[in-house]
Amino acid sequence: MTISEIAASEYNPYYKTYIDKVGDATLLEALHEGLQATKVFFSDIPIDKLEFRYAEGKWTPKEILLHIIDSERVFAYRALTFARSENSDLPGFDEGEFSKNSMANRRSMEQLINEFSTVRHATISLYSHFSNETLQRIGKANGSAMSVRAAGFVICGHEKHHIEVVKERYLK
Numbered sequence: 001m002t003i004s005e006i007a008a009s010e011y012n013p014y015y016k017t018y019i020d021k022v023g024d025a026t027l028l029e030a031l032h033e034g035l036q037a038t039k040v041f042f043s044d045i046p047i048d049k050l051e052f053r054y055a056e057g058k059w060t061p062k063e064i065l066l067h068i069i070d071s072e073r074v075f076a077y078r079a080l081t082f083a084r085s086e087n088s089d090l091p092g093f094d095e096g097e098f099s100k101n102s103m104a105n106r107r108s109m110e111q112l113i114n115e116f117s118t119v120r121h122a123t124i125s126l127y128s129h130f131s132n133e134t135l136q137r138i139g140k141a142n143g144s145a146m147s148v149r150a151a152g153f154v155i156c157g158h159e160k161h162h163i164e165v166v167k168e169r170y171l172k
Contacts, residue, residue: 001027001135003153010136011154012144018157019150027127027149030156035120038068039113041163045171051105054169059099061170064162065112066104067095069119072155076123079151082139083130092142127152 003022011019022030042065051060059067074093081088104112135149146154 001132001149006147006150006153009145010138010147011150012146015150015154018161019153021157021160022153027152027156028124031120031124031127031152034156034159035117035124038159038163039117041166042109042113042116045109045166049170050109052170060105061166062104062107062109062112063099063102064166065109065116066102067099068159068162069112069116070098070102071095071158072119072123075151075155076126078139078141078146079148080126082137082146082151083134083148085139088139090139090141123152123155
């Protein structure tokens with residue numbers, strides 16, 4: 001399954017930029033590719049940049065990686081809920097509040113990368129066992145419709161988006 005199979009009605013237009021970042025890869029290919037690419041990318045960030053903020057109030061690379069992890073957990077939970085129950089209606093989450101309470105900068109990059117890897121392996125396992133019918137199920141989160149498969153592509157595109165931000169604003 002690729003993004004070309006997803007109808008625009010399966011997700012809020014806000015997520016289109018994330019979904020479009022995935023390209024032609026299947027969902028499982030994108031999840032596997034992202035696992036490797038993200039681990040390597042964050043491992044290679046110079047130590048003096050790990051807690052750097054390019055402007056006041058902006059997240060550090062450590063906080064960004066933990067945000068990617070937290071968001072993946074949220075979207076995987078949404079996918080699981082939509083896959084297993086009818087008429088799901090989940091609340092949104094406040095990414096700013098999550099980050100403020102994350103204490104990411106107290107952790108080593110190695111710890112964060114290990115956590116990312118653990119979460120991604122769980123997401124891959126989850127999506128590996130969904131049927132085509134299950135992938136098309138739709139629930140609501142934060143007041144908007146989302147399919148199980150759209151949630152998976154959002155995970156992948158969101159990750160790519162934040163890597164682009166780090167490259168552009170932290171590593172130039």
